[in-house]
Amino acid sequence: xxxxxxxxxxxxxxxxxxxxxxxxxxxxxxxxxxxxxxxxxxxxxxxxxxxxxxxxxxxxxxxxxxxxxxxxxxxxxxxxxxxxxxxxxxxxxxxxxxxxxxxxxxxxxx
Numbered sequence: 001x002x003x004x005x006x007x008x009x010x011x012x013x014x015x016x017x018x019x020x021x022x023x024x025x026x027x028x029x030x031x032x033x034x035x036x037x038x039x040x041x042x043x044x045x046x047x048x049x050x051x052x053x054x055x056x057x058x059x060x061x062x063x064x065x066x067x068x069x070x071x072x073x074x075x076x077x078x079x080x081x082x083x084x085x086x087x088x089x090x091x092x093x094x095x096x097x098x099x100x101x102x103x104x105x106x107x108x109x110x
Contacts, residue, residue, distance in 0.1 A: 008043055009081045010036045016071075016084045023069060023089050031069050031087075038066065039082045043075050053098045058086055063099060065090055070099055 012020075012032070020028055038046050047062040051072065058072045065071075072086040088095050096102040 006080060007040050008075070009079075010039045010084065011081055012084045013086075016086050019087045020069065023087070026069055026089070027067060031067050031071075034066050035064075035071055035084060039064070039071075039073065039084075043073070043082045049099065051098065056098055061085060065099075070095055 012035075020026070020031060043062070046064055048064050049062075051058050051061050051063055053059065061072045061074055063070055063072050068090045070088045070090050071084050072088075073082050073084045075082055088098075090099075093104045097104065
């Protein structure tokens with residue numbers, strides 16, 4: 001008997017793929033392929049966190065940072081599948097606020 005871990009299928013939703021395609025200065029293929037590799041094993045452990053931001057559409061979903069892209073995903077234990085629901089460029093003010101809790105700095109008046 002082998003000790004191979006259960007492998008999860010990693011599926012991208014159409015809105016998530018479209019959002020990835022629109023990101024600038026991102027290696028789209030690297031993000032796509034790396035997501036399949038990383039999230040196929042222990043997707044709960046791979047998460048950088050669970051979203052918890054007021055009025056955010058994906059509250060309670062897992063998220064992970066890959067190549068400057070934040071991937072939002074859900075896990076189905078019964079289907080052994082990970083479904084990527086959305087993605088965001090990580091280096092924006094809103095991403096810093098939503099995923100890391102970093103409030104934007106107010107501009108200093110001169």
